[in-house]
Amino acid sequence: MPSFEPVTAALRVLEVLRALNRLREASVGDLFRETGLNRPTIVRMLETLIHAGLVARHPTKAVYVTTGRTLELSSGYQTHEEMALAAAPILAQLHAALQWPSDVSVFDGDAMVVARTSRSEGVLHFNRRPGYRAPLLGTSLGLAFLAFCDPKTRARALAALTGSDDPWNAVIQDPASLDRRLARVREQGYASMNEDYSRTAYNGVASAIGVPVLIGGVAVGSLNLMYLRNSLDEADVVARFVAPLREAAAEISGALAGMRGG
Template sequence: MPSFDPVIALSRGLEILRILNEERRSTVGSLHKASGLNKATIVRMLETLVHEGYVLHDAAQGFYAPTGRCLLLSQGYDQHLWIGSLAEPIMRDFRKEIGWPSDIAVFDRDAMVVAQTTRESGSMLFSRRPGFRFPLLGTSMGRAYLAFCAEDEQARIIARLAAMPGPSTELARQPKKLAKLIADIRERGYALMDDAYSRDIFDGKVWAMGVPVEANGQVFASINVMMLHGAVSVEDGVRLYLARLKATAARIAEALTENHRATLWVPGAADE
């Protein structure tokens, strides 16, 4: 338990900065929609962030954008990098085997962070680089991680997401619907990207299947394979690639546990 109540103004400022980094270019209106904060509060937060050099304001076009100074806030975080380096040769083999790209991601408090990808530059409509942060509840990797992580960690994640306003966390405030989704994922052994997320991010042209990277009951990450709806149906993709995706996840888990047992950090092992 924390010793003091959280500083609400700081929490709000960090939330605005997080959304700015996701949207790349934001307006007061888009930040209001994503955060649920009133516009007067958002303007105060933005002016403070501009003053501190983390955000720039293009008055002529009416948008706000993060500056390079934001990179200073992530210099101490490198967990995804060494997991990505171990996974990269295994994922490269998988890409050669099936022809479709995949990502591996680690959990980070309320989102997933890409550790490595086999997407080629400009491919699949959208290029994710290591370090890219994306939501749990709409994505195959986020759903796979949530469904297969330990029950106590799962409960903490859901409670945290439920307290965060916005459409990306709405499912966390629908416990019966979310519980059924988790049960279905665990039963079939894989998660699928939410259709609404695919429409918002990929214009509905892409779907993804994700599985956990786990060993001895511990989930270290999750991995996906991404395909075009026009080329491979969900049914055919599961039939053709699920077993190979799980085998790739198992190879990565073995590399993590056997080769780097002394330094392996499990995302849910330490309470915040």
Template sequence: MPSFKPVVALMRGLDVLQAVNASREATVGSVHAATGLDKATVVRMLETLEHAGYIVRVAGRPAYVPSWRTLQLSQGYDLQRSLGAAAEPILTNFRKSIGWPSDLAICDRGAMIVVQTSREQGPLSLNRRPGYQAPVLSTSLGRAYLAFCPDEERQAILAQIAARPNAESVDLGEADAILAEVRERGFAVMDGTYSDREYEGLVWAIAVPVMNGERACASVNILMLRNAMSYEMAVDRLLEPLKATAARLAEVFRAQG
């Protein structure tokens, strides 16, 4: 356990930097919506990050983008890049075989971090890149991971989420019921409310865990258009190929040590 309370201002600044990094062009309004911070705080954080050189203002517009300096923050973290590179051909071939894109994600500090994606190929790109942080409780990626990770880790993740201001709401009873259903059927489904918010209800997803022995080490999904692929069709046609792809990805994780 830490021996001190977190520095709230620093945490807010990191939240703002994350919101800018996740957008092509971030505005005060979009950062406010993403973080829940009041707009005056958002402005102070944006100007501080600009002064520090981590973001730059777009010429002629009240918008911000990450600067080259943000790349320095990841120089000491190679696992994500190495996993992504090894997984890329697997996801590329999987998309060619089924026609729908996929994400591979690992769990880090209560969020699902996309380490590789095949969304950038073809018409259903959906603007997700490696490094994108997906919420745990409402995405198929997060639910698939949570359902098959160790109990102690699951409770720690839920506690992390619950402790964050303006984060996903956590109803432990509801979460336990959802995850029990995922374990029973062997796969997870994107929450409908999340689909409505992020994709106007047009896109949905299923995901399975990438297993290392008896526990999940990651998860992989398939994203589909709701009007083109029903639940029944996806389970019948895509679930087994998805599980086979997860098994191939598990070999990648074992090779990474």
């Protein structure tokens, strides 16, 4: 547990930086809608980030952009790189075969971090680049991982989510219900996106199924497939795509094992 209360100004400047990074370029109004912070606060946070060399004003438009210096902030995080390398050709093949985009992810404490995606190549252009943090109990990536990870990792992950007011985390207050949900994922071999998360993140128009990436029967990551709900219902998705998704996950597992010397 932290020893001291957080510095509110630091939390706000990081929130603005994360929002700007997601949007790629944004006006103060865009950041207001994204973060809910008041506009004077956003301006102060942007000025702070400009002084730090992490943000710049666009030369011709009334927007702000991140600078190359932001890459320094992620240079120490390497957990996703191995997964990204192993999965890259397999994701490309999967997308070519199924025509719907996929993400592969690794666990990071209280979320799944997207290591590689094929979203930019498909019909779904939602802003989910590598580095996006997918909620554990909201997404098929998170639920597939939790159902198949080792019990100690699962316990730590759920403890990290205690106190969250996100609606998809409410099930933590009902351990028996959560256990049944994860047991059902294990029985089926796949997870589905939480309805509350679909409504919050995609206005209910998109969903996903996800499967674990297993080594020795234990999840080391997860793989999903996104789809539009007005094009396919979940029964169709399960019937058509769970098997190839599992095959792709097994290929990624084999590639990882090969990279680790078997």
